[in-house]
Amino acid sequence: MPNINDILILLPELYLVVAACLLLLLDAFMKPEQRPMLHWLSVAVLLVAIYLVIAGQPPQAVTAFNGMFVRDGVAEVLKVFALLTTALVFIYAKPYLVDRKLFLGEFYTLTIFAVIGIMLLVSAGNLLTVYLGLELLTLSSYALVALNRDSRLSSEAAIKYFVLGALASGMLLYGMSMVYGATGTLSLANLHGAALHTGMPQLLIFGLIFMVVGIGFKLGAAPFHMWIPDVYQGSPTAVTIFIGSAPKLAAFGMAYRLLASGLGDLSQHWQLMLAVLAVLSLAIGNLVAIVQSNLKRLLAYSTISHMGYLLLGLVNAGPEGYAAALFYAISYALMSTAAFGVILALARAGFECEEIDDLKGLNQRSPWAAFLMMLVMFSLAGVPPLFGFFAKLLVLQAAIHAGMMWLAIVGAVFAIVGLYYYLRVVKVMYFDKPVEGTEIRLQSDASVRVVLSLNVLALLVLGFGWGPLFGWCQRVFVG
Amino acid sequence: MFNHLLSLLIWLPVVGAIPVLLAGSGRPNVARWTALLVAVITFVLSLYLLPQYNAADSAKQLVESHVWIASLGVHYSLAVDGISVALILLTCFVGILVIVGAWEVIQDKPHQYMAAMLVLQGLMIGVFCATDALLFYVFFEAMLIPMFILIGVWGGPRRVYATLKFFIYTFFGSIFMLVGLIYLYLKAGSFDLQVLAALPLTLKEQSWLFFAFLIAFAVKVPMVPVHTWLPDAHVEAPTGGSVVLAAVMLKIGGYGFLRFSLPIVPDASEAYAWLVIGLSLTAVVYIGYIALVQEDMKKLVAYSSVAHMGFVTLGIFIAFMLVRGAGNIDAAKLGMQGAMVQMISHGFVSGAMFSCIGVLYDRLHTRQIKDYGGVINVMPWFGFFYVLFAMANSGLPGTSGFVGEFQVILASFQANPWIALFAAFTLIIGAAYTLYMVKRVLWGDIHNPHVAEMKDINGREIFVLGAFAAAVLALGIWPQPLIHLMDSSVTQLVTQLGNHKV
Numbered sequence A: 001m002p003n004i005n006d007i008l009i010l011l012p013e014l015y016l017v018v019a020a021c022l023l024l025l026l027d028a029f030m031k032p033e034q035r036p037m038l039h040w041l042s043v044a045v046l047l048v049a050i051y052l053v054i055a056g057q058p059p060q061a062v063t064a065f066n067g068m069f070v071r072d073g074v075a076e077v078l079k080v081f082a083l084l085t086t087a088l089v090f091i092y093a094k095p096y097l098v099d100r101k102l103f104l105g106e107f108y109t110l111t112i113f114a115v116i117g118i119m120l121l122v123s124a125g126n127l128l129t130v131y132l133g134l135e136l137l138t139l140s141s142y143a144l145v146a147l148n149r150d151s152r153l154s155s156e157a158a159i160k161y162f163v164l165g166a167l168a169s170g171m172l173l174y175g176m177s178m179v180y181g182a183t184g185t186l187s188l189a190n191l192h193g194a195a196l197h198t199g200m201p202q203l204l205i206f207g208l209i210f211m212v213v214g215i216g217f218k219l220g221a222a223p224f225h226m227w228i229p230d231v232y233q234g235s236p237t238a239v240t241i242f243i244g245s246a247p248k249l250a251a252f253g254m255a256y257r258l259l260a261s262g263l264g265d266l267s268q269h270w271q272l273m274l275a276v277l278a279v280l281s282l283a284i285g286n287l288v289a290i291v292q293s294n295l296k297r298l299l300a301y302s303t304i305s306h307m308g309y310l311l312l313g314l315v316n317a318g319p320e321g322y323a324a325a326l327f328y329a330i331s332y333a334l335m336s337t338a339a340f341g342v343i344l345a346l347a348r349a350g351f352e353c354e355e356i357d358d359l360k361g362l363n364q365r366s367p368w369a370a371f372l373m374m375l376v377m378f379s380l381a382g383v384p385p386l387f388g389f390f391a392k393l394l395v396l397q398a399a400i401h402a403g404m405m406w407l408a409i410v411g412a413v414f415a416i417v418g419l420y421y422y423l424r425v426v427k428v429m430y431f432d433k434p435v436e437g438t439e440i441r442l443q444s445d446a447s448v449r450v451v452l453s454l455n456v457l458a459l460l461v462l463g464f465g466w467g468p469l470f471g472w473c474q475r476v477f478v479g
Numbered sequence B: 001m002f003n004h005l006l007s008l009l010i011w012l013p014v015v016g017a018i019p020v021l022l023a024g025s026g027r028p029n030v031a032r033w034t035a036l037l038v039a040v041i042t043f044v045l046s047l048y049l050l051p052q053y054n055a056a057d058s059a060k061q062l063v064e065s066h067v068w069i070a071s072l073g074v075h076y077s078l079a080v081d082g083i084s085v086a087l088i089l090l091t092c093f094v095g096i097l098v099i100v101g102a103w104e105v106i107q108d109k110p111h112q113y114m115a116a117m118l119v120l121q122g123l124m125i126g127v128f129c130a131t132d133a134l135l136f137y138v139f140f141e142a143m144l145i146p147m148f149i150l151i152g153v154w155g156g157p158r159r160v161y162a163t164l165k166f167f168i169y170t171f172f173g174s175i176f177m178l179v180g181l182i183y184l185y186l187k188a189g190s191f192d193l194q195v196l197a198a199l200p201l202t203l204k205e206q207s208w209l210f211f212a213f214l215i216a217f218a219v220k221v222p223m224v225p226v227h228t229w230l231p232d233a234h235v236e237a238p239t240g241g242s243v244v245l246a247a248v249m250l251k252i253g254g255y256g257f258l259r260f261s262l263p264i265v266p267d268a269s270e271a272y273a274w275l276v277i278g279l280s281l282t283a284v285v286y287i288g289y290i291a292l293v294q295e296d297m298k299k300l301v302a303y304s305s306v307a308h309m310g311f312v313t314l315g316i317f318i319a320f321m322l323v324r325g326a327g328n329i330d331a332a333k334l335g336m337q338g339a340m341v342q343m344i345s346h347g348f349v350s351g352a353m354f355s356c357i358g359v360l361y362d363r364l365h366t367r368q369i370k371d372y373g374g375v376i377n378v379m380p381w382f383g384f385f386y387v388l389f390a391m392a393n394s395g396l397p398g399t400s401g402f403v404g405e406f407q408v409i410l411a412s413f414q415a416n417p418w419i420a421l422f423a424a425f426t427l428i429i430g431a432a433y434t435l436y437m438v439k440r441v442l443w444g445d446i447h448n449p450h451v452a453e454m455k456d457i458n459g460r461e462i463f464v465l466g467a468f469a470a471a472v473l474a475l476g477i478w479p480q481p482l483i484h485l486m487d488s489s490v491t492q493l494v495t496q497l498g499n500h501k502v
Helices: A004-009 A011-028 A032-055 A073-099 A105-122 A127-145 A152-183 A188-197 A201-219 A227-234 A237-243 A246-262 A264-290 A295-315 A319-346 A367-381 A387-401 A405-431 A446-464 A467-475 B002-022 B028-047 B082-101 B110-129 B133-142 B144-154 B159-188 B193-198 B203-220 B229-236 B239-264 B266-271 B273-292 B297-326 B329-364 B380-393 B400-415 B417-441 B459-477 B480-497
Strands: A062-064 A069-071 B061-069 B074-080
Touching: A004 A011, A004 A062, A004 A069, A011 A032, A011 A105, A032 A073, A032 A105, A069 A073, A073 A105, A073 A237, A073 A246, A073 A319, A073 A446, A073 A467, A105 A127, A105 A237, A105 A246, A127 A152, A127 A237, A127 A246, A152 A188, A152 A201, A152 A227, A188 A246, A188 A264, A201 A246, A201 A264, A201 A295, A227 A237, A227 A295, A237 A246, A237 A319, A246 A264, A246 A295, A246 A319, A264 A295, A264 A405, A295 A319, A295 A387, A295 A405, A319 A367, A319 A387, A319 A446, A319 A467, A367 A387, A367 A405, A367 A446, A387 A405, A387 A446, A387 B133, A387 B159, A405 B144, A405 B159, A467 B061, B002 B028, B002 B061, B002 B074, B002 B082, B002 B110, B028 B082, B028 B110, B074 B082, B074 B110, B074 B133, B082 B110, B082 B239, B082 B329, B082 B459, B082 B480, B110 B133, B110 B144, B110 B239, B133 B144, B133 B159, B133 B193, B133 B239, B144 B159, B144 B239, B159 B193, B159 B203, B159 B229, B193 B239, B203 B239, B203 B266, B229 B239, B229 B297, B239 B266, B239 B297, B239 B329, B239 B480, B266 B273, B266 B297, B266 B480, B273 B297, B273 B417, B297 B329, B297 B380, B297 B400, B297 B417, B297 B480, B329 B380, B329 B400, B329 B459, B329 B480, B380 B400, B380 B417, B380 B459, B400 B417, B400 B459
Parallel strands: none
Antiparallel strands: A062 A069, B061 B074
């Protein structure tokens, strides 16, 4: 029987469920020309949710519903940034959706449900909650990818995503069942002690492997990355930007809950598995990105490589590594929203701005857009003083501290490879002449321009003042 | 204000770039004058370093330290010694000249050009001030961004290839240094260079770290065999870019050896000194021969830069043989001092040479030596400066080029006469390739009709070349103030070399 305390602990999630339902109702009774109001209402809903998460944060970790749901510092950080990036996604996506007649209430409702899934996932205290949150997130995402029903590319991407996603969920569930069989518990907290005293260690390891596969799929780490390029390219950019940002935070949260909170005792086993995933992701992501001509595909492969770096942090398997990986996930979410935000802001009706060549001579057409994109690219490449560099620094440090110097060197080598394709984007914008007849400028929508500029400049400012954010990331893993 | 003099020197140009950028392409003159104003104020401020800095004291001075990242113990800490002061002055001096030099030459988006120059200048000053390894690294890398843009936007026909090569080479070098620095940090718990210098390390650790540092700084200097980015970058860069690259950026490589390799991994540096000395001599002799056959003036001067920078690395590492082998501190000091003087002198001379080539290029839009000939007939004033700088480049006594090279040769003679013999080759080869170029460009008959139409240098160009000429002569005739400025710091460095870590 849930008591009032449980409800209070779950307040931000419950509030979002109610708000999402109300938005859906409102949309049904709303005239199409009033829809901009719905847009701003959705943004406001998310901002209020951030307030509820922060304001209601208990000083110590608390659990609700018999340990099914955990509200601790890790969940708080992840929720705040998932909500924040989603609010950014809403703002950037609006002109794009309007231009393509996709400005529908479903986009907002589905995205908010996906965010609720993220929030459940990162707060999971039980294998079942993990699965529940994950499915809520992915089912909403499948529908979002197919938002543009008439586009073949979009439908194809959705089907691919669905089939591979279902497979991965199956793997995860299978792994969970084996872990349950070996330990007799579904609660992550109980798993922590039970893992060492199981009578069936092989079964447990087997379960662990399947769970790592599921996590690898969610992160988009190689060799489970196949869906990423197609989904990134096929989805409307307004959906790609969402899939590329907040769910990465969720994937980190899921990895942390399952591997660290649940199976932390098996860290010597999963460390090596993650190291292999990291090396493969770094190699495949960076090398294949070089030959891409489509900007969205390029960013897709860049995501794969960034997940490799995130894994370098997790490999450490200690508070220091988790903090570095969390920091990396946050930095990646901010950079990814900014990168896709620039693409969205440059797109027009009938012009997607998704080929790298579409950016040719951008510095002459719109110096500010070119400058913003340049900062994002250098940040993704990990060039100081931008934010992305410090995130890389911390994960490399975590890997070296774990005694995996070789892994850090692999990470460093692939940073050089990665640099090349990010520089190529800068090269196209700054050194090439614009193609005659194209007109690319930033969106005239003032809110997009202001927020996008702030988003990108934050990458520069955080490059100097990343201390407090990292301090926050460190604190949540202590004690 | 003097409490934050170093911060001011770093951030004034960087922040000053914002109004320059805001002036936009519609108001090029506003952008130019603002940029000049910022550069002049920075230079004047940098002159305040001289009275503020006490040359008799070998300790780091004008210390500024603030906690940057509390949880990692990273500090925003700046300080200078004599070597840094000299290099900062050089940077600020060159900073003004490149802005004046680009005045009418850069017509395409001059505001962005000037802004990039200012940002670059601020970041380079940051490199010379930083006493925290992470802060150093941040400046060291961030500097690549404006240079990348400068070469790529305003460069020659193959600029894209050149600038990508430049960026990727340098990034390649430094990322391994980053891994090394993280390793050191995890051992010492701090990025403070003084703490790292005191950290005991086994020879094996030192060797790994030595090579991590070597890659980073050898690319920057550049040393054979990782020098190939330099001729490309120089040839394609706009004049101002070449000047900054040769005059200041290469020095950062030499400076890095002093700040990282020598104090942190002294034993490995000693063990591998033969390698660095060998590479330096290769640069001096072999690259000198390569310079001899160049058809492109900029390429020729670029190769001559590699050869001259060979003296810097030679001077730095010969000190190991002298201190640890023979215990000859005085000779080691001489070599080190020579390396430092050579850095500053090469800053002036190479900057001047590239400015001269820029003057020619603006008129004829070619850098091929064979397109010129008889230039002295139409440009006598230009000829005067060109010959002067050519003499300095070949190390004529009385010019700055002589002082450093002579000191280094003298020191290496005491270590091993054979090394001195090879090093002294530069006096012949250097004179050969430089004078051969002068002969083909300045003297002879005019065979290209376009040369006959060339106008002599204008007031702006006289100012730039005159300033370089004054510096070259002043340093050549009376190097004492510079040597005095760096003396205690050099002594300190050399004494440190004797401290074994294992």
